[in-house]
Amino acid sequence: QKEVEQDPGPLSVPEGAIVSLNCTYSNSAFQYFMWYRQYSRKGPELLMYTYSSGNKEDGRFTAQVDKSSKYISLFIRDSQPSDSATYLCAMSAGYGGSQGNLIFGKGTKLSVKP
Amino acid sequence: EAQVTQNPRYLITVTGKKLTVTCSQNMNHEYMSWYRQDPGLGLRQIYYSMNVEVTDKGDVPEGYKVSRKEKRNFPLILESPSPNQTSLYFCASRAGHLYEQYFGPGTRLTVT
Numbered sequence: 001q002k003e004v005e006q007d008p009g010p011l012s013v014p015e016g017a018i019v020s021l022n023c024t025y026s027n028s029a030f031q032y033f034m035w036y037r038q039y040s041r042k043g044p045e046l047l048m049y050t051y052s053s054g055n056k057e058d059g060r061f062t063a064q065v066d067k068s069s070k071y072i073s074l075f076i077r078d079s080q081p082s083d084s085a086t087y088l089c090a091m092s093a094g095y096g097g098s099q100g101n102l103i104f105g106k107g108t109k110l111s112v113k114p
Numbered sequence: 115e116a117q118v119t120q121n122p123r124y125l126i127t128v129t130g131k132k133l134t135v136t137c138s139q140n141m142n143h144e145y146m147s148w149y150r151q152d153p154g155l156g157l158r159q160i161y162y163s164m165n166v167e168v169t170d171k172g173d174v175p176e177g178y179k180v181s182r183k184e185k186r187n188f189p190l191i192l193e194s195p196s197p198n199q200t201s202l203y204f205c206a207s208r209a210g211h212l213y214e215q216y217f218g219p220g221t222r223l224t225v226t
Contacts, residue, residue, distance in 0.1 A: 008154070032213055043118075043204050043217030044157070088157065092213075100145070101172065102215065106156035 003027050006089055006105030015114050019076040023089035023105045026070065030091040030103075033065050035074045038086045038107065047087070048074060079112045086110070116141045118218035120205050126224045127195060135190045135221050137205030144210035146188040147172070148180065150201040151220075157204070163188055164210065195225040 006023045013019055021035075031052055036044035048063040050056045050072075056063045062075040072091075076083055089105040118139045127133055139146065147162040149172075159172030163182040177199055179191040188207075192199060205218040 006156075034213070041220070043206075043219050045217065046214050049213060100213075101147075101159060101162060104157040106154065 003103050004089065004091060004105045007108055008106050010109040010111060012111045012113060013079055015079060015081060015112055017079050017112070019079050019083070019110060019112075021074040021076075021087050021089075021108050021110070023072050023091075024070055025072070025091060025103075027091075027093070027103075028067075028070070029093040031094065032092045033063070033072050034090045034102070035061075035063055036088040036090055036104075038088060040085075044088055079110075081112050081114050084111050116216070118205055118207055118216050120203075120218040120221050122221060123219065124222050126226065128226055129196055130194050133192050133195060133223075135192075135203060135205075135223070137188045137190065137218060138186050139188075139205075139207040139216070140186065141207060141209070141216065142185065143207035143216075144185070145215075146182065146205065146207045147215070148178070148188070148190050149204045149206065150174065150199075151204060152201050160190070160203075192223075195223075197225050199223065200225050 004025045033050045035048040037047045038044040050063045050065045053067045060077045064073045086107040086109045088107040090102040121136045144165045148160040149157045151157045158174045161180040163169045203221045206215045208215045
């Protein structure tokens, strides 16, 4: 079993739809959970960050972490064509040394149609 | 502007011809890392460095070397490239006490 599982998609939705992206993980030591967005031909950029369990909201984006189920989600409300990108979940056990190394999901390719 | 730069952005080479991909950051970050990104496999860490002269293997280090002689630079060296190293490579950096990693624009390498 891979440490982090993420459905690669592709996922195609109409503009204005609510998008749900998910990852599951197996390592119970993970405490830091991130979502990166990667546009075509670009490097990943940090979108959302959550420590331990709970929700975090930033504009149209909401990140959720359920440590008991080892499951994280990213919701995008009122999706826009500019949200079309690959979304990568990432997680780590800590900051220092190898604990700070990020483990990435494979990424979900999202396309939002006008 | 805070950034991570990589050079070259695109490289086509032949098997066995040594090459170096440079990475530089202007944010005085302690931590730097190299990843490769392949379809169906996602981002995998090759090597990382916690500070000058401190490097360690990531998940897929075979066939690669790195060095960290200066804080801002972290070159990736392929001494004898092979076709299975054809990939998209990313350099990243972060401050040692923070979580956010900044990625470079990527280097697309093709080994024939």
